[in-house]
Amino acid sequence: MAATVIVDALWGDSGKGKVAAWYAGKLDASYVVRAGTGTNAGHSLYLSENELVKTRQLPLSFIHKKAQVRVGSGVVVDPKIFHEELATYHLEKRAKVDFRCAVIEPKFIEMEQHNAHLKETVGSTASGTGQTRAAFILRTALQAQDWPDLAKYTADVAQELNEACSRGEEVIIEGSQGTFLSLALSPDYPFVTSDNVTTAASIDDVGLDWRHLKRVVMVVKALPSRVGAGPMPNEMTETEVHQLGIEEYGTVTGRLRRKGHLDFDLLKYAAMLNGPTEIALTFADHFDPEIIGSPNLTPKVKALIKKVEAACGAPVRLVETGKLYSNLIEIK
Ligand code: IMP
Numbered sequence: 001m002a003a004t005v006i007v008d009a010l011w012g013d014s015g016k017g018k019v020a021a022w023y024a025g026k027l028d029a030s031y032v033v034r035a036g037t038g039t040n041a042g043h044s045l046y047l048s049e050n051e052l053v054k055t056r057q058l059p060l061s062f063i064h065k066k067a068q069v070r071v072g073s074g075v076v077v078d079p080k081i082f083h084e085e086l087a088t089y090h091l092e093k094r095a096k097v098d099f100r101c102a103v104i105e106p107k108f109i110e111m112e113q114h115n116a117h118l119k120e121t122v123g124s125t126a127s128g129t130g131q132t133r134a135a136f137i138l139r140t141a142l143q144a145q146d147w148p149d150l151a152k153y154t155a156d157v158a159q160e161l162n163e164a165c166s167r168g169e170e171v172i173i174e175g176s177q178g179t180f181l182s183l184a185l186s187p188d189y190p191f192v193t194s195d196n197v198t199t200a201a202s203i204d205d206v207g208l209d210w211r212h213l214k215r216v217v218m219v220v221k222a223l224p225s226r227v228g229a230g231p232m233p234n235e236m237t238e239t240e241v242h243q244l245g246i247e248e249y250g251t252v253t254g255r256l257r258r259k260g261h262l263d264f265d266l267l268k269y270a271a272m273l274n275g276p277t278e279i280a281l282t283f284a285d286h287f288d289p290e291i292i293g294s295p296n297l298t299p300k301v302k303a304l305i306k307k308v309e310a311a312c313g314a315p316v317r318l319v320e321t322g323k324l325y326s327n328l329i330e331i332k
């Protein structure tokens, strides 16, 4: 009984990777594993002002050095990105993908880049993720075990994780994107990604027996953002975003993210789909600049926490107060 899922409540880009890394350290996880769809999501954190750590394929929680680093079988793998991350972060001895993962071949990336519907209407990241998933569904994709460069970095990840949980070890499942980008659970189709990205989808992505799931951390971005097309309640104008000085650009695409204020009905719906046991409130510094770098919560953030807890039916346990990894307040 020892798995923790980190899932995003809205449209992603909420600092899930940073939250997952924090839980990996706190719980001294023996495995950290990436769930989600593929390489469309970028996870990043600043260890210090000049030290940015960034991944698209591997879980960012690899920064917990004692953990084995894995990618679940439901996530598609880009061999090029996998090898770049292995080399950049010296993970050759710690990282493996499930032998069943479908492989993003260069032709799939090209197909997405030339697909007007995906690029212009949906606002896809054109990482080849959706096209690979489509080939997998049609049973024409190759798997990691068939790809020469990947075969030696494969394992039965589902078995490893379930066995680790049975031994009482801690496993961190790092979800990607956000609940309202879920293919079959978002009301916003076609402005969605190529699979569901909820709690249940995440444990399915890695093949975990649900009875091992102990904790679901739902990440709530204090001022949500959305990249690509699709509805966004309480959206700010670009001018407002610039006036507040809270511009953000996509890690994968470099696009300016749309930003808005929380919609508590959406949050309630996200909680219904994900069943959080606790909440991580991120980007509190965008919501209230007074909190930047502070060791204490400000009245404005405390008031927001009350509303978030009421909507989610779970306590806020972690608050992000700035861009550094150390800018996190634990609420006990
Ligand atoms: P795709 O999954 O790259 O095809 O993109 C489909 C939709 O999901 C687009 O609106 C993307 O902007 C969005 N999306 C995909 N990955 C992410 C992510 O990691 N964060 C935020 N939005 C994403």
Ligand code: MG
Residues within 6 Å of the ligand: 036, 037, 074, 075, 195, 196, 201, 204, 205
């Ligand atoms: Mg899946």
